[in-house]
Amino acid sequence: MLAILLGKQKDNKNRFLIKKKENLMFIVGIEPRAPGMHIFTGVRLPRLGLPLLFTMAKKMGHQGEIYCEDIAPIDWERVRQADIICISSITSTIPRAYDFIRKIRKELKLTVPILIGGPHVTFLPDEALDHGADYVFRHEADLSFPMWLKWWENGRDPRELFDIPDLSFKVGSENHHNTTNLPRQWVDLDTLPTPDLRLIVGFDKPSVIPLITSRGCPWDCDFCSEYEMFGNEYRFRSKELVIDDLRFYDSIYGETPVFIADDNAAANPTRLKQLCVSIVSNGLVREFSCQVRLDLGKRPRIVAMMSMAGVTRVFVGYESTNQRSLDAAGKKLKFADMRKLTKVFHRYGIAIHAMWVLGFDDDTIETVKQTIRCCIRWGIETTQFLILVPIPGAPLYRRFVDQGRIIVHNWAKYDGLHVTFRPLGMTALQLQVAVMLDAMPRVYNLWQTYKLLVLNNLRTAWGVVTRRTKHPRINMRGNIATFFARLGGRIAIKKIRPQVTKYLESLK
Incomplete structure (x- = not known):
């Protein structure tokens, strides 16, 4: 399996353009809106998953902005400038999330990595990978997302990818899911920063x-x-x-x-x-x-x-x-x-x-x-x-x-x-x-x-x-x-x- 992954990385070395380590990465987050009207339509209340993860990325020296569609429309020109794209979705918004992945790949022709998380893909990670996501973060991403960012910054040794908990990704043409027989390590909430909601575009x-x-x-x-x-x-x-x-x-x-x-x-x-x-x-x-x-x-x-x-x-x-x-x-x-x-x-x-x-x-x-x-x-x-x-x-x-x-x-x-x-x-x-x-x-x-x-x-x-x-x-x-x-x-x-x-x- 590792050999397949190493081969895949080598064959597709131009897919993800490696930036110089000293350069900041610009990360764009997207939270799709619900597909139709509902009783809370018009309530500008974002979920906290992306703001929390982006606050961590900010503390690591990266830049980012989040587009919550219920608050502000997505600026696709800003998406074009992204080094990494993160999508957070629930079950009812996942079709729109998959549409965005297609748009990013087919229309915008972007080759940057697409990360996705949320409850739906936690339980159906194969579906997300088969719809074009590069990495699926299952369950909480408070530990795995910073680990992945460090991996992405520091050489991207394929062997280290297998050490990131609850991460799913493709190995060749097969979907791989990092698992362990040990009890899942849940994050200590006192170790988390206060989510910086200023990272959400339009949430002024x-x-x-x-x-x-x-x-x-x-x-x-x-x-x-x-x-x-x-x-x-x-x-x-x-x-x-x-x-x-x-x-x-x-x-x-x-x-x-x-x-x-x-x-x-x-x-x-x-x-x-x-x-x-x-x-x-x-x-x-x-x-x-x-x-x-x-x-x-x-x-x-x-x-x-x-x-x-x-x-x-x-x-x-x-x-x-x-x-x-x-x-x-x-x-x-x-x-x-x-x-x-x-x-x-x-x-x-x-x-x-x-x-x-x-x-x-x-x-x-x-x-x-x-x-x-x-x-x-x-x-x-x-x-x-x-x-x-x-x-x-x-x-x-x-x-x-x-x-x-x-x-x-x-x-x-x-x-x-x-x-x-x-x-x-x-x-x-x-x-x-x-x-x-x-x-x-x-x-x-x-x-x-x-x-x-x-x-x-x-x-x-x-x-x-x-x-x-x-x-x-x-x-x-x-x-x-x-x-x-x-x-x-x-x-x-x-x-x-x-x-x-x-x-x-x-x-x-």
Whole structure:
């Protein structure tokens, strides 16, 4: 195998033009946009993978810039000047990523190396290599990317390429994947720099800043790939470094709202409480939002501390109102507790963005109707109805493939807006109509939007009276943001409708 690689490198020595070591390398990153409209269309929130890796490259003396298509269009003239091109993609954006690879090779005629990473290619690296990527970075690239850069700078000895963990590349005409029998070495988050978001083109005046304080998840939900992507144990960044991250962003952007993008910001409730105390004591209170599990409502003192630190919204995976579906998904949550736990967040002035997944094997049309009723009755501020997605890397995907239930193979449709498999409790057409043409419009109607604005303002006022609301101005801004988010969601739903209607024809 090594001989093949050595021969390949020799035969193709002009493919990658070697620059002088003293020259800086110019690296361009690309994050493709989603293929169509969705409820978060217009939200300028980049993922942090590329900014983190490019910050590392910057510390190594290289230059770079990142094009997140949801923020700014790609400047292809700048791409022409790149020494290295990096692409980060999820499943629904991977077809566009492959289109970019073709464009770079066929239209721009560039021979520079193309690197790709993200959850989709982590689990389907052969697909990425066969579509023209030169190197696939599986799982976390925080260790492998700097190693690869040093390898690229320092002579490119083919033998050293095999030492880079979780790297995939071609050896002759065969795809090779670096693996080891040893446990995977997960990165210590305290060793990572603060991602420099100034490397993102057009991200000059953000309305919200993403922040990561932990990785990993032990829950192993059936429909999720987080467990496989980042490991089955939580890893945390120290609260001291999180405070430093916030101060760094304050020095650039001022007191801009922050979205804590951890899969579960309350993975360690005691740590979350301590972090909130540090935010308050360091004078860093501002609008925060984060993802948590609903059962955090069993810890009202921590919810109260979150409110004190400025948390105005939580993103919660309710998933289902069907207990059998919750159990099958491995959610470890009781439907009977949901309303009571929802009230705990509302009691402290924290709005909820509820994420529901419809299409589990035990779901029916009645399940969808019940979910709609619960959203309205519980006063949930914003809602996302997602059609179950058999995402690569999730146990669900492997099972559906084995059962022959995948009916759509266009990855662009794996966005939660399109049915891509054969459900059991209803037809694919019924599921598509129930979620996108019934549930979403009913929840985002104007009457519900105005009613929630009044209700939330009353909650804020009552919170001031009872002294549960510590930052009424922040809460009022959050209430207004909810109102406009619902109006934006309503507009997005109307724009999505034509593409959904067209898709229905393929399901009949």
